[in-house]
Each structure stands twice: as C-alpha cells, then as structure tokens.
Amino acid sequence: ETGVTQTPRHLVMGMTNKKSLKCEQHLGHNAMYWYKQSAKKPLELMFVYSLEERVENNSVPSRFSPECPNSSHLFLHLHTLQPEDSALYLCASSPRDGSSYEQYFGPGTRLTVT
Amino acid sequence: DQQVKQNSPSLSVQEGRISILNCDYTNSMFDYFLWYKKYPAEGPTFLISISSIKDKNEDGRFTVFLNKSAKHLSLHIVPSQPGDSAVYFCAAGGTGTASKLTFGTGTRLQVTL
Numbered sequence: 690e691t692g693v694t695q696t697p698r699h700l701v702m703g704m705t706n707k708k709s710l711k712c713e714q715h716l717g718h719n720a721m722y723w724y725k726q727s728a729k730k731p732l733e734l735m736f737v738y739s740l741e742e743r744v745e746n747n748s749v750p751s752r753f754s755p756e757c758p759n760s761s762h763l764f765l766h767l768h769t770l771q772p773e774d775s776a777l778y779l780c781a782s783s784p785r786d787g788s789s790y791e792q793y794f795g796p797g798t799r800l801t802v803t
Numbered sequence: 804d805q806q807v808k809q810n811s812p813s814l815s816v817q818e819g820r821i822s823i824l825n826c827d828y829t830n831s832m833f834d835y836f837l838w839y840k841k842y843p844a845e846g847p848t849f850l851i852s853i854s855s856i857k858d859k860n861e862d863g864r865f866t867v868f869l870n871k872s873a874k875h876l877s878l879h880i881v882p883s884q885p886g887d888s889a890v891y892f893c894a895a896g897g898t899g900t901a902s903k904l905t906f907g908t909g910t911r912l913q914v915t916l
Contacts, residue, residue: 693846729812731805732847732892732906745903779846790835790896792904794846 692716693795695780701801704770710798712763712780719784721763722792723755726777738763770802806830807895809907816914822880824910826893829874833895837904838867838878841890850891851878883914 693714702708714721723735737745738757752774754766763780777799781792808827816822826836834855839847853860853867853876860867866879880887893907 695846698844729908731807731908734903734905737903781846790837790904791849791852793849794839796844796846 693780693782693793695778695795695798697798698796699799699801701803702767702770703803704772706770707766707768709767710765710778710780710800712765712795714761714763714780714782714793714795716782716793717784718782718793719760720782721757721760722781722783723763723765724779724781724794726779726797728776732779736765767800770800772802775800775802804829805908806833807893807905807907809891809893809910811910812908813911813913816883816912818885818914818916819882822878822883822887822912822914824878824880824891824893824912826876826878826907827874828876828895830895830897830905831874832897833905835896836867836869836876837894837896838865839892839894839906840887841892841909847892880912883912885914885916888912888914 696711720739724732726732735749736755741757756764777797779797780795783792806829837852838850840850841847851862851865853869869876890909890911892909894904896904
C-alpha cells in the first residue's frame with residue numbers, strides 16, 4: 690500500500706449514528722489534515738495535526754472529533770451529524786521539515802447523512 | 804471572503820491546443836502557489852507549484868505563470884490531451900503557515916477530440 694489511503698470510500702449514516710473515518714499515510718510524513726469538500730465550494734480545511742499534535746481547528750462543530758494516534762494514522766469520529774454535513778471528506782499529509790508546501794491527498798470518503 | 808478565486812467553473816479545449824486555467828488571489832501574504840488536478844472518485848493530485856520569487860515554472864507540458872503585482876497565476880497545458888480532462892484546483896500558502904493551504908473552487912477542463 691502506498692500514498693494516502695482512506696476508508697471507507699462511501700458511508701451513509703443516519704443523524705443519530707456514530708461512525709469513524711480512517712486515514713493512513715505511507716509517505717513518512719509527519720503532518721496530516723482533514724478537509725471537507727462540498728459541491729461548488731473550495732476545499733475547507735478542518736483540522737491539522739503536526740507530529741500528532743493538533744495545531745489547527747478551523748471552527749469545526751464538535752460533532753466532528755479528530756484523533757491522531759501516531760504520525761501515520763488519522764481518524765475523524767462522527768456523531769449526531771446533520772444532512773448539511775454530507776460531503777467528500779479528504780485526508781492529506783505533508784512533510785513538516787519546511788521543505789515544501791505540497792500536500793498529498795487520499796481518495797476521500799463520500800459521506801451521506803440521511 | 805474567498806482569498807483564492809477561480810472564476811471559470813469550466814473550460815473546453817480541443818486536443819492539441821493550449822489550455823489556460825486562471826486563478827486570482829487577494830492575500831498578499833501568500834508566497835507559494837500550487838495546482839492540483841482531480842479526477843472523479845479520486846483525491847486531488849499535486850501537479851506543479853511556484854514560489855513567489857519566480858514568475859514561471861515549467862514541468863513538461865505544464866507551465867505555471869505568476870504575476871505578483873496582479874495577484875494572478877495561470878496554468879498552461881500544451882498540448883492538451885484527453886487525459887487532462889479533470890478538475891483543476893489552485894491553492895496558495897504563506898510564510899509561517901506552511902501547513903495551511905487555501906484552495907479555489909476549481910475549474911473543470913474538458914479536452915475534446
């Protein structure tokens with residue numbers, strides 16, 4: 690397995706469910722990100738982890754809860770979501786040595802909240 | 804307020820011709836710019852980048868031009884190929900915010916035969 694992987698690729702959940710999205714990177718990076726992509730909107734940065742410490746939280750509702758147990762894994766725990774949370778959730782990773790701004794993305798999880 | 808703007812939601816170009824995708828930004832603190840390409844059901848893929856100390860960067864068929872005074876950058880694809888059909892995102896980052904990229908809304912490029 691190479692690059693950045695995300696599971697599941699598709700998820701349908703009710704508003705009362707609890708689910709988790711998983712991201713894994715095999716690039717040796719030590720920064721990881723969660724983005725939300727809604728139709729006709731720019732990618733919205735949700736959370737940034739650097740060396741497993743959360744360094745950015747862009748006013749994301751508490752129904753989204755990230756977890757970064759190590760530099761290779763990132764989770765997004767979901768609970769009591771709303772229909773407007775339906776979107777493509779993308780994970781990305783990058784080096785944190787200042788060598789580049791480039792972020793490498795996973796394929797995303799298409800989330801539908803019913 | 805959208806700091807990175809891609810005003811053309813779509814573009815259609817004939818195979819073999821030049822594709823020009825445009826991007827404007829408002830934040831003068833941005834000093835690094837990137838283009839990403841996205842196919843359906845896949846995540847964005849890094850394509851090419853440019854630092855604010857340059858005005859041009861070339862990689863094969865792809866060239867990015869930066870006009871700092873106009874706060875404008877463009878991606879040129881020459882010659883365009885059907886496999887280039889995708890959504891292209893412009894992104895920008897600034898010194899001290901290396902972890903944070905601001906993205907545009909994307910331009911869908913269709914390369915026709």
